[in-house]
Amino acid sequence: IHARNTVRAVSRLADCAAMPGAYLYEGxxxxALEDICDNFQVVIHLARTAGRRYINEIALLDGCEETASGLRPTLIRLAWAEPVAEGIRWHCSAQVHDDRLVWEEADRTPETLLQRFALLKLTERPRAVASSRAVVDDALAQAALARQAGASERALAILRRAWSERQxxxxxxxxxxxxxVEPALAQAPAVAGRTAYEQISTALADRRWHVAEAVYTELSADLDRYAAFSPPGGWPMLAAAITAGQQADQAALNDIKRAKQALAQGRPRDALDLIAKLEPARLSDETALVLLRTRYTALNALVATGEVGDAALIPVVAALRMREAAQTHG
Incomplete structure (x- = not known):
């Protein structure tokens, strides 16, 4: 609509809608003007300077009103441009804050627009996020295309991003x-993967579960190293061994805790029964030490009451000294 300002633009639109032969509003x-003012909320007026168009004014429609000259649209000036020597300077009557208009003075937001804002809030939904499985499926498809095109590094980059979402x-x-198909890309990661495998294997043999877990966590975060070297049985088998060791330690600590409670209640025999099946050789050094010390305390209490002889303490004392010496030198 060609018009000098926003008011004239709305009026001209009503004129066009009521022209002879027009659909619905002829004559x-x-x-036409009432419906336009009820169903449109914003009017944007464009101007031209130096052959270029720019937004000159933005106004909000707030229905229409009767005047001496007839029905006239009610417009609230929201923003307008002022040409200055440096270019265009914008003036605003309101700012946007938390999905609403905040006016410099009294709130002038039209009622129909306020209702629309409220309805939008009611219908807001969190944007759908692709599931990690969908991310993997998409990455596999993209990586396959990149590999077929000979873009190996791009294929790996796509796979790495998906790996960070879901292993x-x-x-x-x-x-x-x-x-x-790219031996040069595999060489360094394979060496690093083998080194990590050796470190994890050593830590597992020494029952240092926390060390094994730390190395595995660092390794599994790097898809290149994880993929370039595959240990006997695969990485998942090592991960399962780490988890099993940690769970065994935790179960032992729970039994030891109950045994200590029995000792505190003067029941050394019950304490021994609670930890009788625990084997220090299957536990971490820290947990094994706690176990042996608890076992020694319980046996010592039974020796004091004459229920067992001093000989019962000998193997426990020997194992305890060996563990303490190993921890000191370690």
Missing amino acids: RRTN DERLVQAARHVLA
């Missing part, structure tokens, strides 16, 4: 396919 300009073994297999 009914007043009805899916399908990504590992896809990465191995890429590395198999």
Whole structure:
């Protein structure tokens, strides 16, 4: 609509809607203007300077009103441009804050617009986020296309991003396919993966579960290293061994705690029964030490009452001294 300002623009639109032959509003300009003012909320006026268009004014429609000259649209000036020497300076009557208009003076937001804002809040929904499985599926498809195009590094980059979302073994297999045709890309990660495997194996043999877990966590965060070297049985088997060791330690500590409670209640025999099946050789050094000290305390109490002889303490004392010496030198 060609018009000098926003008021004229709305009026001209009503004129056009009521022209002879127009659909619905022919000869009914007043009805056309009423419906326009009820169903449109914003009017944007464009101007031209130096052959370029720019937004000159933004106004809010707030229905229409009767005047001496007839029905007239009610417009609230929201923002307008002022040409200055440096360019265009904008003036605003309100600012946006928390999905609402905050006016410099009294709130002038039209009622219909307030209702729309309220309805929008009621219908807001969190944006759907692709599931991690969908991310993996998409990454596998994209990586396959990149690999077919000979873009191995791009394929790996796609797989790495998905791996950070979900450690899916399908990504590992896809990465191995890429590395198999790019030996140069696989060399350094394979060396690092083998080193990590040796460190984890040593830590597991020494029952240092926390060390094994730390190395594995660092390794598994790097898809290239995880895929470039595969230990006997695979990385998941090592992860399961770490978890089993940690769970065994935790179960032992729970039994030891109950045994200590029995000791505190003067029941050394019950305390011994609670920890009788625990084997220090299967536990971490820290947990094994706690176990042996608790066992020694319980046996010592039974020796004091004459229920067992001093000989019962000998193997426990020997094992305890060996563990303490190993911890001191370690």
